[in-house]
Amino acid sequence: MITAGVDIGAKTIKIVIMKDGQVIGQNLVMAGYDFQESLKTAWDEVLTKTGLTLNQIDRIVATGAGKKEAGMAHDQVTEISAAARGAITLDNRVRTVIDVGAEEGRAIKIDANGKVVDFAINEKCAAGAGAFTEAMARALEVKLEELGPLSLTSTQAVAMNAQCAVFAESELVTLVHAKTLKPDMARAVHDAIADRIVSMVRRVGMENEVMLIGGVAKNVGFYESLKRELETEVIVPKDPELVSALGAALLAAGK
Amino acid sequence: MAEFWRWTESRWTAPDKDWKKAKIITAGVDVGSVSSQAVVMVDGELYCYSNMRTGSDSPNSATNAMNWALEGTGLSLDKIQYTVGTGYGRVNVPFAQRAITEIACHGRGANFIYGPTVRTVLDMGGQDCKAIHIDEKGKVTNFLMNDKCAAGTGRGMEVFADLLGVSINEVGELSLKVEEEPPPVSSTCVVFAKSEASGLLREGWPKEKVIAAYTSAMAHRVVTLLERIGVEPDFAITGGIAKNVGVVTRLEKELHIKALIPKYDTQIAGAVGAALFARALVEKGK
Numbered sequence: 002m003i004t005a006g007v008d009i010g011a012k013t014i015k016i017v018i019m020k021d022g023q024v025i026g027q028n029l030v031m032a033g034y035d036f037q038e039s040l041k042t043a044w045d046e047v048l049t050k051t052g053l054t055l056n057q058i059d060r061i062v063a064t065g066a067g068k069k070e071a072g073m074a075h076d077q078v079t080e081i082s083a084a085a086r087g088a089i090t091l092d093n094r095v096r097t098v099i100d101v102g103a104e105e106g107r108a109i110k111i112d113a114n115g116k117v118v119d120f121a122i123n124e125k126c127a128a129g130a131g132a133f134t135e136a137m138a139r140a141l142e143v144k145l146e147e148l149g150p151l152s153l154t155s156t157q158a159v160a161m162n163a164q165c166a167v168f169a170e171s172e173l174v175t176l177v178h179a180k181t182l183k184p185d186m187a188r189a190v191h192d193a194i195a196d197r198i199v200s201m202v203r204r205v206g207m208e209n210e211v212m213l214i215g216g217v218a219k220n221v222g223f224y225e226s227l228k229r230e231l232e233t234e235v236i237v238p239k240d241p242e243l244v245s246a247l248g249a250a251l252l253a254a255g256k
Numbered sequence: 257m258a259e260f261w262r263w264t265e266s267r268w269t270a271p272d273k274d275w276k277k278a279k280i281i282t283a284g285v286d287v288g289s290v291s292s293q294a295v296v297m298v299d300g301e302l303y304c305y306s307n308m309r310t311g312s313d314s315p316n317s318a319t320n321a322m323n324w325a326l327e328g329t330g331l332s333l334d335k336i337q338y339t340v341g342t343g344y345g346r347v348n349v350p351f352a353q354r355a356i357t358e359i360a361c362h363g364r365g366a367n368f369i370y371g372p373t374v375r376t377v378l379d380m381g382g383q384d385c386k387a388i389h390i391d392e393k394g395k396v397t398n399f400l401m402n403d404k405c406a407a408g409t410g411r412g413m414e415v416f417a418d419l420l421g422v423s424i425n426e427v428g429e430l431s432l433k434v435e436e437e438p439p440p441v442s443s444t445c446v447v448f449a450k451s452e453a454s455g456l457l458r459e460g461w462p463k464e465k466v467i468a469a470y471t472s473a474m475a476h477r478v479v480t481l482l483e484r485i486g487v488e489p490d491f492a493i494t495g496g497i498a499k500n501v502g503v504v505t506r507l508e509k510e511l512h513i514k515a516l517i518p519k520y521d522t523q524i525a526g527a528v529g530a531a532l533f534a535r536a537l538v539e540k541g542k
């Protein structure tokens with residue numbers, strides 16, 4: 002049986018194709034301005050790589066904030082179910098899944114079977130999502146992928162008072178004028194977003210092991226801040242952005 | 257790059273008053289997160305004021321605002337008997353004898369500017385939004401504020417002025433140039449609302465329709481804050497957003513109440529309150 006999961010997020014589109022429980026193809030493209038166009042590109046690329054046609058896929062399940070855009074899908078699942086299924090399949094010790102995407106953050110508590118016990122979502126405010134780090138990278142005039150490594154060289158914790166991304170930008174300007182070092186400001190940014198995420202994790206109640214997924218999991222600065230604030234180890238799988246698409250593909254196969 | 261968010265700074269001197277004849281000269285300085293104001297009062301009447309953008313350094317902003325207010329008046333800092341600092345940077349007013357919260361100062365200032373009939377003051381500042389109930393003397397009886405989130409603040413409007421490439425002084429007028437009110441933007445967060453608006457612009461929405469959609473969302477957000485505390489007439493709006501006719505018109509419509517027409521720059525209410533408190537402190541001999 003060949004199944005696929007399509008995860009349409011605010012910034013990226015992810016596809017995972019599975020055959021008999023094994024991943025045979027995966028793809029990630031920027032969602033861009035035209036979702037339909039990007040979705041078509043994402044499919045074309047992954048189908049070419051795997052040598053498949055869309056008709057050969059028995060079942061397609063869509064997830065993500067833009068899941069309704071996926072006209073080719075047979076079914077839809079929530080981002081919560083998809084993330085939980087993907088995470089437990091990658092590591093069966095996981096009981097807490099933290100998913101931080103471009104415009105949403107989620108904390109999900111699952112049982113040994115990967116069943117969702119409780120969850121909390123923030124989709125209202127950029128302070129607990131990837132958009133926050135993007136805005137701060139812009140304000141600090143560094144590339145987003147440089148922000149994480151930069152913060153690892155910080156020697157001093159600087160508090161950031163503002164929660165709101167818009168206010169935090171002005172606060173960074175003040176810190177720049179106070180001659181605060183860039184690495185310390187980068188760390189302050191990651192501490193601030195980790196703080197938002199941790200309060201969400203506390204609401205659902207943290208249980209080990211903890212897995213971090215979503216695009217922001219690739220940010221080492223955030224990863225370090227999160228570990229420090231949670232006071233526990235955090236597992237980051239290979240390709241953290243693809244976990245929900247994987248979960249959707251697994252759910253498509255009835256797993 | 258043009259800076260569309262830059263609003264117009266202002267200063268004013270009373271044409272008919274002479275500080276040399278005054279018995280009590282006091283000042284109020286309101287150092288906000290986005291703007292700073294210095295107000296000088298002679299015997300309880302407005303003498304001069306300035307309204308400037310706050311720099312990244314609070315003590316300098318306070319001094320700059322005061323120097324500009326005094327410019328051309330012949331009055332100097334040493335003739336001012338008492339200065340009260342207020343606002344977000346109130347502890348950073350080097351020449352102030354005391355700091356008083358901006359809630360108290362806005363209540364007192366609104367009472368002076370709009371008269372004793374004001375019971376509800378909505379202060380829409382750069383980085384916060386406050387709903388304040390006051391009595392006939394301008395004393396605060398209750399208040400609510402949002403200072404956590406840019407939605408419903410001046411800073412949020414500045415972000416949109418930059419996005420649209422329209423001066424902050426003109427976005428209000430522009431938002432009223434729609435024949436029919438578009439559905440409000442659905443995102444609360446200014447960062448998300450900005451990406452939503454970018455999408456609308458790409459779809460071919462004209463600027464006035466996009467700013468109308470944001471302005472009505474913003475007005476609605478402020479109404480929910482106001483409704484938690486209740487709106488008792490008379491109703492007055494202070495702060496920079498009080499100058500945005502698009503926000504004010506929509507607020508009035510949604511609340512079914514007219515806002516009083518201001519006589520002075522709406523951004524000086526906090527500093528006026530501070531200067532009045534300063535006068536009261538001089539009279540009490542403190």
